[in-house]
Amino acid sequence: MAVVTLQNLTVAYGRFVALRDFSVQVPEGCVGLLGPNGAGKTTMLKTMLGFIKPAGGGGDVLGNVIGRDGNAIRQVVGYMPEQDCHIPGMNAVQFVAYAGELAGMARNHALQRAHEVIEYTGLGEARYRAVETYSTGMKQRIKLAQALVHGPKLLLLDEPTNGLDPRGRHEMLDLVKDISHNKGVNVLVCSHLLPDIERTCDSVVVIAQGQMRLQGEVQQLRGLASRAIDVELRESSGAFLQAMGKRGFSLVSAKGNWYRMESGEPTGDLAAPVFAAANEAGVQVRGLKPGMRSLEEAFMEAIDAR
Template identity: 50%
Template sequence: MMPEFEPDQQPVATLDQVSIRYGAQEALRSVTATFLPGAVGLLGPNGAGKSSLLKGLLGFVKPASGRLRVLGLDVHSSPLKIRARLGYMPESDGHIPGMNAVSFVAYCGQLSGLPRADATQRAHEVLYYVGLGEARYRNIETYSTGMKQRIKLAQALVHDPDLLFLDEPTNGMDPKGREEMLDLVTDLATRKGVNLILSSHLLPDVEETCERVIVLHQGTVATEGAIAELKQRRSQVFEIRIKGDLETFIRALEAIGAECHGAENGTMRVFVPGGLGPRDLFGVATRHQVQVRHLRPSVPTLEDVFAEAIGE
């Protein structure tokens, strides 16, 4: 049963008990999820089902069971109406050889229903917006990886969509280009009010640009909600580095209800339940003849939420 929402919070996309299979492989298993207006991150390890979920919402794959709705329309019965209102930035390149950026983006605009003159005008506008104005007459094959990412965003925006799907938008970009792309995503979601779903394996990208997140793991929803609320649900967090028997120390911490993450890099993040604090951690260390070299309080991050959700 899907929940009810206030009028201003009607979902832009929903999945209700959706399963997607490729032969014997089940990519999504009875997934129920809600994408509210704004910027929503879609996270998960490789093979978690992110791409299958996006393909299902786009109508590219037919679910074995369940129901998908996008912008209030049923994906199965109204796929063309939905696609006319969607912008899709795929992970892989898909430009047409021999075309310059203006011609390509204008062509994509026409495919989305814009008249030729309007499509050409919009192509110039969005190419300037994404930072390709000076290179808009160049052949796309001469573009760098970062420039190709930008043109994928431009073609997704040319017809002014109601909902934008971004699949790994910073893939292959250098640090400067990555920050510029994230600035564009943030601008779209905040200043321009575009609803978007950002699928990524890079947690910092999602934390920087999105208000909400859905985490997939092994074809199911591991957790979902507002990022700020998910982080607040966590217990106290401490960073700790020790000298001594690490495995014994971790087992002892887990015995008092703590969770340990990231031990492989020498500094652990330890989540302790309410009522416990630094004195308890030092007490465990003393009882097991472990020397605490570093201990300081920290704040929960999206990475902590993600690690707990997928059991790492």
């Protein structure tokens, strides 16, 4: 089931088109919105929330129509923006509770929930400190807390690890995984950092130049490369490479006695040509496994596709 559906969405800032005829269905679970800086990721999130009016197309978020049901969308969606959003003079409890009230919560309920999510995000001991005195890592956590306070069904996280040190990044990603996998909240993580997406997300949408380039499950995208096979030989052999070349294979990379070979044409059986070439070259095959493609390779292929 799709939690977000966008159809032929076009968003422009003057003459600059940030999203062009953009269509996607975002499934349940933790989904990564991956793309280089300026690809249109933040524009997509803000349009979904009703902050930006599209020039064409449309869609829905959890059944609520984009551009028409803005208030209803914001009551069921939590948004963690990339930029700081604290209000000067407010402590963490006041700020998060106020965010809850803006989402339609009663004041007492918002205050109770504020304490709960502040504790959950690890800021319990600093809850009465003014937010402007927080470190960068603490400000990221308080942005997450205000996005969670009203119990959203969908969480939009825009660069959640922005500015964090390695430990802070690790802890933030652990929170994102827990929210998605243990709290039952759908999460859309907007990032240009491949490791963050690989660690937290079940599937990914790749966007570049305002257009959707690729979508699929993370395991699938970094899974088997249908034309590649990794071969370990007992010893290095130029004769083996020549024999593989006769069979339409080229050398992609070599490390020690491991060789990644890629077929020029899709083929169902990659092992048979390897053993035939090894027999011709008089070498022993010690290891054989399908060539694996990294998410980075899939990402770069998608970005460079057009």
